[in-house]
Amino acid sequence: xxxxxxxxxxxxxxxxxxxxxxxxxxxxxxxxxxxxxxxxxxxxxxxxxxxxxxxxxxxxxxxxxxxxxxxxxxxxxxxxxxxxxxxxxxxxxxxxxxxxxxxxxxxxxxxxxxxxxxxxxxxxxxxxxxxxxxxxxxxxxxxxxxxxxxxxxxxxxxxxxxxxxxxxxxxxxxxxxxxxxxxxxxxxxxxxxxxxxxxxxxxxxxxxxxxxxxxxxxxxxxxxxxxxxxxxxxxxxxxxxxxxxxxxxxxxxxxxxxxxxxxxxxxxxxxxxxxxxxxxxxxxxxxxxxxxxxxxxxxxxxxxxxxxxxxxxxxxxxxxxxxxxxxx
Ligand code: ADP
Numbered sequence: 011x012x013x014x015x016x017x018x019x020x021x022x023x024x025x026x027x028x029x030x031x032x033x034x035x036x037x038x039x040x041x042x043x044x045x046x047x048x049x050x051x052x053x054x055x056x057x058x059x060x061x062x063x064x065x066x067x068x069x070x071x072x073x074x075x076x077x078x079x080x081x082x083x084x085x086x087x088x089x090x091x092x093x094x095x096x097x098x099x100x101x102x103x104x105x106x107x108x109x110x111x112x113x114x115x116x117x118x119x120x121x122x123x124x125x126x127x128x129x130x131x132x133x134x135x136x137x138x139x140x141x142x143x144x145x146x147x148x149x150x151x152x153x154x155x156x157x158x159x160x161x162x163x164x165x166x167x168x169x170x171x172x173x174x175x176x177x178x179x180x181x182x183x184x185x186x187x188x189x190x191x192x193x194x195x196x197x198x199x200x201x202x203x204x205x206x207x208x209x210x211x212x213x214x215x216x217x218x219x220x221x222x223x224x225x226x227x228x229x230x231x232x233x234x235x236x237x238x239x240x241x242x243x244x245x246x247x248x249x250x251x252x253x254x255x256x257x258x259x260x261x262x263x264x265x266x267x268x269x270x271x272x273x274x275x276x277x278x279x280x281x282x283x284x285x286x287x288x289x290x291x292x293x294x295x296x297x298x299x300x301x302x303x304x305x306x307x308x309x310x311x312x313x314x315x316x317x318x319x320x321x322x323x324x325x326x327x328x329x330x331x332x333x334x335x336x337x338x
Contacts, residue, residue: 011094011095011096012037012096013037013038013039014035014036014037014038015035015036015037015038016034016096017033017034018033018034020031021101021229022101025048025072025078025080025101025103026046026048026049026052026072026101027074028046028048028049032046033046033049038053045317046089047073047074048072048073048074051070051072052070052080052082052099052101053097053099061098063084063085063086063097064086064087064287065083065085065177066083067081067082067083067084068081068082068084069081069082069104070082071110072244077105078105079103079104079105079107079108080101080102080103080104080105081101081102081104082099082100082101083099083100083102084097084098084099085097085098085100087309096136100194102251102286111287115176115179115180118172118175118176119173119176119180121172122169122172122173123167123173125165125167126166126170126173129162129165129166129169130166132162133159133162133163133166136155136158136159136162137142137159139155140152140155140156140159164298168169168300171300171302171303171306172300172302173235174302175285175302175305175306175307178306178309183309183313183321184313185227185230185313185314185323186227186229187225187226187227188225188227188228189223189225190223190224190225190226190228190231191221191223192221192224192226192231192258192263192265193218193221195228195231195232195235196214196216196218196235196254196265197218198232199232199235199236200214200216200239200254202236203236203239203240203243206240206243206244207252208255210246210248210249211248211249212243212244212246212248212249212251212252212258213251213252214239214251214252214254215251215252215253215254216254216255216257217253217254217256218256219256219257219258221263224263224333224335225335226314226333227310227313227314228318230310230313230314231310231314233307233310234306234307234310234311235265235305237304237306237307238267238301238307238329238331239252239254239267240303241269241304241329242267242268242269242271242327242329243269243305244292244295244296244299245269245271245272245292245295245327246269246270246271246272247270247271247272250268250269250270250271250326251270252268252269252270253266253267253268253269254268255267255268259332259335261335262332262333262334262335263332263335264330264331264332265330265331265333266328266329266330266331267328267329268326268327268329269326269327269328270325270330271326271327272291272292272295272324273322273324273325273327274289274320274322274324274327275289275291276322279320279322280334282304282320283304283307283308283318284303284305285302285305286300286301286302286305287301287303287304287305288301311331311333314333314334315334316331316332316333316334317330317331317332318330318331318332
């Protein structure tokens, strides 16, 4: 509690390339610490107001003597009477996990890149056949080709999701902001997804407000909006409407997408934006699905410095997106 280092164990000495005599008795902000680069890296996250500290978990890259990723957990220590005694930092070497994670991401990235072009060729080939460019088809043949087309589109969507995730994880998903007509994007998305909605007897209404063009990455926002409306349709009950509304609140644009669907189980609500999450109800209602859409959507909205959240019950779900736009 005086920021003086009072203990370091042999394994930590090894991880950080320091000897106990160099650090014991030294205060964390002293110049001596600055000369120990690894040590300085793990020690700097001690907040000036310790009483407010909750446990902090961070990953730190150590470069010497060998490249190593450490997970550093910082926790306050109290005695029986809740008197604050100081901090403890626990280090875990997570280098292997990081390497495996990186290999997995590379594999996903390469596999999805490689799958993209044969799938696009299939798409065009099926289309040539379906349009009867090289001869007539029987009804049965058309039907089967139609089903092939749907399966192929599904694979294209999965591969696209995986590619988007790889780009995000490789940090290659920077935004290309330009003046964008958001209402047009929403209208276009609705018309793309309308056939899917009509199959379930669902009507999509859009109460738009007058909007000037705003600075957004149109391609990415389109992906986000499409994921949300697509989910609203997929997880909606039959013949129930979907409402999309816009509102300006505190100079920010708020878009809401409300369905009357199966809802998100309350015990799962904090996992909904994590990769691969799908609720049991969702899996039995819509067999196919990657659980990547909302993860990607949140990353896109976060990158725009916006916010996304939702409210859900067994009566339905409403997703909200807030975009900073400086609108009045
Ligand atoms: P996918 O739709 O491919 O399963 P998402 O990442 O888009 O993946 O969604 C993750 C999960 O969140 C879904 O499987 C479902 O359980 C839940 N979910 C998303 N949107 C809704 C919604 N509008 N209503 C109910 N559940 C939803």
